[in-house]
Amino acid sequence: MAAPVVIDYYSDILCVWAWIAQRRIDELNNKLSGKIELRYHYLDVFGDACNKIPNQWAERGGYAGFAKHVIDSAAPYPDASINPDIWYKVRPNTSANAHLVLKAVELSYGKDKSIEIALLIRQAFYIDGQDIAQLSLLFSLLEAAGIDGERINKAMFDGSAMASLMADYQQAKALSLKGSPSYIIDNGRQVLYGNVGYRVLLANIEEHIRQPTEEASWC
Template sequence: MATTVVIDYYSDVLCVWAWIAQRRIDELNEKLSNKIEIRYHYLDVFGDAANKIPKQWAERGGYAGFAKHVVDSAAPYPDAQINPNIWHKVRPTTSANAHLVLKAIELSYGKDKSIELALFIRQAFYIDGQDISQLPLLFLLLERAGIALEPVNKALNDGSAMALLMADYQQARALSLKGSPSYIIDNGRQVLYGNVGYRVLLTNIEEHLKQPAAEASWC
């Protein structure tokens, strides 16, 4: 029997469905603790938000229509607080800067610290209504979190953070992931995408915990 199920979790920091999924990820970690390993990755959904939203929502109200969509999507989930200014007054141009900084933190301070700061950055956008596409703001958030910037800047300047981010983006494309969030369970044995409920996630993961890896295929 497999003792640990690996979940490769792909998301975009500006994706409201990933914001909604945060509580589900927390609950999975709490309930399954040492039985799962969640590996966090990023994919490009809002890398060009400044063009994506006006074009894709041109006939649905533009930024105002998208802002309403975000509010309506999160409304059934009390843990997914939404600042009313986002996408109305606060319009990030890209998610890539936040992803890049988080990869620099991963290289400088480890994966756990990067996961912690990813939530901090998401909260800055969704709760506090701050433009997390702005590098000065991102650096200010790191300083508030007690992160020394010198090793982060080194990973940014020498290209290692960019290389790690591109590896995520390229792997997401290679896997033909449809969007954020995406869950790759047990090294590709199952892919779940979008607004997947907690019980669905839990049931599928528990099934993988029960089944030996050798039973994945008889061919």
């Protein structure tokens, strides 16, 4: 059996387009089970959200303008529910705390568990309207999911979680990724970015499955 096509998936936990992409990721995993391997990484889009949003959206309504943009962006996608309070009332200062916790979970419990917790954190923000920059909230979510907070603290306190997160951030810069979400297919043979539709993702990935890396491609 051929080795699965690797897809390095970079996103920011606070990116609405990554939230919208969640259903597409689930569908890809279901349809192409065993044929693809998704490796989840994080990049820095909202690491400084408390300055980024009011500054970049100063002439477009500030937080209120950005909140409307998020709601309008998700409106065509019924699977991407949006709590009306986010960015209007609930304004996380950073995505980095969530990314750090997820890296600690990955180191302590494995990649599959980290992927599971990432979805819980996104749901806490987008559906429940909770401030996922708050470490107290993040640890409450971990506790509810049966995660041992002491194991997570160890990975955070000894710097291993931070080192893993910085590796993601630096690799995203080295790859000159434009933003979230970004899909790096088959070790860089193709890069897709932004609000890429499911059929486009599927067609491109299936082409890589049919076309072995060592063979020439007409793409």
